[in-house]
Amino acid sequence: MSSAHTHPRLAGAVALLALLLALALILASSAGATDASWRAALSGDVTARAILIGIRLPRALLAALVGATLAVAGVTFQTLLRNPLADPFILGVSGGAACGASIATAAGLARLPGVVPAIAFAGACGATAAVFLLARRREYTDPTRLLLSGLVLNAFFSAVILISFGISRQSDLTAALRWMMGTLFGATWNDVLLLTVLLIISMVTLATIGNDLRMLAFGEDDAKSRGVNVERVKLIGFITASIVTGAAVSVSGIIGFVGLLVPHLIRMMWRRDFRFLLPLCALGGGVLVVLADLLSRVVVTSSELPIGAFTAVLGVPFFLTLLRRNR
Amino acid sequence: MLELLNISFAYEGAQAVEGITASFDRNQLIALTGPNGSGKSTLLKLIARVLAPRTGEIAFDGKRLRDWPAKEYAKQVAYLPQDPDPTFSMLAIDVVVSGRAPFLGRFDWEGDADYDEAERALSVCDAAHLGGRYLDEMSGGERKRVFLARVLAARPRLILLDEPLASLDISHVQQFSALLRDIVDRTGVTVVYATHDLNWAAAYSDRMLVMQRGTLARDARPSEVMQPDVVRELFGFDAQAVAMGGRNWLVPRVNS
Numbered sequence: 121m122s123s124a125h126t127h128p129r130l131a132g133a134v135a136l137l138a139l140l141l142a143l144a145l146i147l148a149s150s151a152g153a154t155d156a157s158w159r160a161a162l163s164g165d166v167t168a169r170a171i172l173i174g175i176r177l178p179r180a181l182l183a184a185l186v187g188a189t190l191a192v193a194g195v196t197f198q199t200l201l202r203n204p205l206a207d208p209f210i211l212g213v214s215g216g217a218a219c220g221a222s223i224a225t226a227a228g229l230a231r232l233p234g235v236v237p238a239i240a241f242a243g244a245c246g247a248t249a250a251v252f253l254l255a256r257r258r259e260y261t262d263p264t265r266l267l268l269s270g271l272v273l274n275a276f277f278s279a280v281i282l283i284s285f286g287i288s289r290q291s292d293l294t295a296a297l298r299w300m301m302g303t304l305f306g307a308t309w310n311d312v313l314l315l316t317v318l319l320i321i322s323m324v325t326l327a328t329i330g331n332d333l334r335m336l337a338f339g340e341d342d343a344k345s346r347g348v349n350v351e352r353v354k355l356i357g358f359i360t361a362s363i364v365t366g367a368a369v370s371v372s373g374i375i376g377f378v379g380l381l382v383p384h385l386i387r388m389m390w391r392r393d394f395r396f397l398l399p400l401c402a403l404g405g406g407v408l409v410v411l412a413d414l415l416s417r418v419v420v421t422s423s424e425l426p427i428g429a430f431t432a433v434l435g436v437p438f439f440l441t442l443l444r445r446n447r
Numbered sequence: 448m449l450e451l452l453n454i455s456f457a458y459e460g461a462q463a464v465e466g467i468t469a470s471f472d473r474n475q476l477i478a479l480t481g482p483n484g485s486g487k488s489t490l491l492k493l494i495a496r497v498l499a500p501r502t503g504e505i506a507f508d509g510k511r512l513r514d515w516p517a518k519e520y521a522k523q524v525a526y527l528p529q530d531p532d533p534t535f536s537m538l539a540i541d542v543v544v545s546g547r548a549p550f551l552g553r554f555d556w557e558g559d560a561d562y563d564e565a566e567r568a569l570s571v572c573d574a575a576h577l578g579g580r581y582l583d584e585m586s587g588g589e590r591k592r593v594f595l596a597r598v599l600a601a602r603p604r605l606i607l608l609d610e611p612l613a614s615l616d617i618s619h620v621q622q623f624s625a626l627l628r629d630i631v632d633r634t635g636v637t638v639v640y641a642t643h644d645l646n647w648a649a650a651y652s653d654r655m656l657v658m659q660r661g662t663l664a665r666d667a668r669p670s671e672v673m674q675p676d677v678v679r680e681l682f683g684f685d686a687q688a689v690a691m692g693g694r695n696w697l698v699p700r701v702n703s
Contacts, residue, residue, distance in 0.1 A: 202534040328553060335548055337533040345495040345526035345607075347517035347549050387535055391581070393545070395556070 130399075133390055137403035141184060144410040148180035151414060153421050179307040182371065183413040183427075184406035185315040186304070187378055189368040191405025192319070192398065193361040194379030195386075196326060199333055199394045200357045201263040207380035208365040211270035215277035216247020217369040218300060222284035225296040236299065237370040244366025247273060252358060261354050301426035302375035304413050311371045319402070322364045326398055329353050334394035375412075376428040378405050381435040388442040408435055448473055448637065449494065449524075449605060454503030456489055463489040465661040467503070473604065476631045477639045478648035478669075481658030482682055487641040488529070490658065491607045494639070495526035507605075521549035525603035527594055529610050533582065539593045540578040543568055546600035561600075568596040571630060588619040592626075599630070608640040612647065620644065624651040645682075646696050649673045657681050673697055 149172055150158060156176075160168035190208055197206040208214060220243025221236050229235045251273060255266035281300075288296060298305070326333070332353045335343040340350050365379075382405045386397055412430035419425060449471040456464045464486040471477065479487050492498045494505065496512055505512045507523060515523075525546070533542070544557045544565040551557065557565075569575045574592040582590060591611060598606055611627075612620045627638055628651045639656075642648050648655060649669035657665040657672060664681050665672060673695040678684045686697040 198534075204534065331548065331551055331553060331555070335545065337535065337537075338531045338545070339528055341492065341495075341497045341528045342526070342531050344497045345521065345524075345528075347519075347521035349517065391536060391538065393537070393541065 129390070130396055133396075133400055134403065137400060137407065141403050141406045141410070144407050144414075145180050145184060148183065148410050148414040149176040151418055152176055153417070175307075178309050178312050179304050179413070180410055181312045182307040182315065183304050183410045185312065185319055186368045186372045186375060187382070187405035187407070187409025188402040189315065189319055189322075189364045189405070190375065190378040190409075191382035191386075191401040192322065192326065193365045193368075194405075195383035195394065195397050195401045196333070196357050196361040197379070198383055199336060200354055200361075201266060202336060202339070203263065203267065204384070205380070206267065208361065208369075209374070209376060209379065210267065210274070211362070212247045212251050212273035212277065213244050213270075213362050213365045214369045214374050215274040216250075217241065217244040217366055218374055219243050219247070219277040219280050219284075221299055221370075221373075222281040222288075222296060225292050226284035226288045228289065228292065230292045230295055241366045241370040244362065244369060247277070248359070248362035248366070261351065261358075266358075298424075299373035302373040302428045303424060304372055304427065305424060307371070315367060315371060318364050318367045322360045323398065323402065325356065325360045327395070329356050330395040330398060333357055337393065372427075374428065375409065375431060377431045377435060378409060381431070381439060382408060385435065385439055385442065388439075448508065450504075450506045450509075451494070452504045452506070454493060454500040454505060456493055456498055456500050458489075462661055464493065464500075467663045469656065469663060469666055471605065471637055471639065473637055474631060474635045475637045475654060476628055476652045477637065477654045477656060478652040479639055479641045479656045479658065480643065480645060480648055480672075481664070485658035486661040487658050488609050489661075491526065491609050491639065491641060494605075495524060495607050496520060497526065518549045522601055523603055524605045524607065525598040525601050526607040527598050527609060527611065529613065531594055532590070536581045536583040538578070539569070539574070539580055539582060539585070540565055542582060542593055543578070543596045543600050546597035549601060564602070565596070565600050568599040569593070571599055571633075572596040572626060587614055588616075588623070591615065591619075591623060595623075595626070604636060606636055606638045608638065610641050610643070612640075612642050612644060620647055627651065645673065645678065649694065649696075670694065 154171055156168040156171040158172060161172045193208040197208060197211060198204060217240040221240040224230060224236050224239040251266060251269045254269035255261050285293065285296065332348040335346055335348050344350050383397060383401050386400045386404050390396060390400060408431055409427065412427050412434055415430045416425045416427045451467050451469045454464065454467050467490065479490065481487050489498065493500050507515060507520065544561050547557055547561040547564060566575065566578065569578055572592040572595050574596055577585065577589055577593055582593065612623055615623060624647050627640065630636065631638055649672065652669060655667060655669050655672045656663060659681055673688065675686050675688050678686055678697060685700045687700050688695040689698050
């Protein structure tokens with residue numbers, strides 16, 4: 121094998137997943153409870169335009185961005201912590217966001233636009249800082265302590281969320297529960313713009329440390345001996361992945377499973393290092409959440425079902441098939 | 448090539464290595480031995496720049512370690528930890544070519560020249576046939592060869608191996624020891640490897656360093672270490688010497 125074989129393989133894989141994502145986006149923006157075609161929208165039908173461009177397209181794009189973000193965060197945490205079970209949620213990042221959101225709801229702030237996402241994002245950042253500080257000993261961040269701190273903080277957040285729900289007004293609870301189960305209802309172009317910018321910044325940042333980050337696969341001592349500044353790479357990787365997770369969770373609520381599942385799916389299809397997996401996870405995560413969101417709104421026409429359930433429904437059979445084939 | 452001047456290191460108060468002074472030249476196979484917890488791994492990590500000495504100075508080519516840019520030093524000195532298995536399975540060729548990392552720029556991918564180096568390193572380790580296989584499908588002995596190739600892929604001048612013979616069966620221990628000897632003789636590199644196996648170490652190495660409670664208790668030729676009174680003092684090992692093929696072999700004294 122030589123590098124002549126490496127790049128076309130990455131290019132081929134990226135092209136394949138990009139095509140799948142494009143198809144998923146077209147499908148998701150075309151299908152829905154109301155009849156509205158792209159042909160009508162493009163020929164000036166105002167209603168069709170309002171539905172497709174005002175509602176479905178930003179929602180489908182936001183689904184792709186949320187999926188990409190969670191999968192990118194997942195592959196980063198797994199590489200960083202050398203742990204196949206690591207994902208954006210196990211570290212308490214989304215728990216912090218949910219905690220912030222539920223406190224905001226209990227305080228009666230849920231009706232003010234933009235307040236819940238903003239407080240959720242602050243909660244995610246606060247949780248990240250707490251987990252990181254708890255896991256730090258002298259100048260060293262211990263991956264096991266990082267996971268343990270995340271688990272313990274998650275338990276604490278769950279308690280706060282339950283208490284908040286107990287004292288929330290009945291009328292605010294429906295929205296809060298929907299958020300906890302993950303929803304892209306009411307996606308706006310502003311959300312799309314915000315997440316696009318954050319995703320690009322985080323991908324560029326992670327690509328910059330990609331050569332060093334993948335060396336962590338062989339252990340921190342090995343990476344250090346290869347001239348990698350391990351603590352710096354861990355800090356940049358952890359903060360980047362946490363911030364984008366916080367942003368994704370603040371716009372979509374909690375969509376489980378993507379950050380854990382997608383990196384493993386991609387790794388089973390292309391068993392390569394972090395640099396290779398990063399763009400593929402972004403695309404694969406996008407495909408999964410776009411399809412899951414589509415199913416969540418078309419399976420039952422009268423209401424929307426949780427997206428997180430469909431990421432599992434779609435992902436698990438695929439995952440198990442690959443697992444069987446690989447062994 | 449490498450000078451250690453009175454170096455010491457402690458883990459949170461527990462002294463691990465104390466006052467070690469030694470120097471290494473090119474083209475040597477050096478066995479680093481000593482009882483468990485005597486500081487062998489710590490010493491290798493200090494030389495590999497995984498740890499920084501609390502006191503004392505290490506210099507490579509006359510230049511202090513802290514004055515070497517990290518990646519430049521990594522091109523000269525390669526280190527193989529005791530248990531380097533990656534979290535997720537990888538192709539052997541990808542494992543080996545990752546040894547070229549110090550030569551890559553921030554956004555570079557390994558090029559043809561790097562893959563050529565990786566394939567060369569695999570053949571040096573008699574492992575050319577393993578390139579296309581996944582690590583988790585290999586035996587322990589095959590994996591060791593792949594990781595040795597990874598270390599060689601950077602063409603370093605000093606190689607540090609932490610217990611490369613651990614968990615190998617006896618025929619693989621012999622093959623691997625002979626391979627290390629061969630690599631030193633053919634390439635002029637210096638290999639320092641930690642090991643518990645005195646007989647193999649003495650049979651193949653040029654020099655033995657014996658650690659004891661963090662200090663360098665002996666730095667000598669194998670024939671000087673392989674004496675019953677010396678190993679009793681250094682290892683607490685009751686042995687008798689059997690002379691064969693011009694050298695001493697140590698056999699445990701069994702009280703029945």
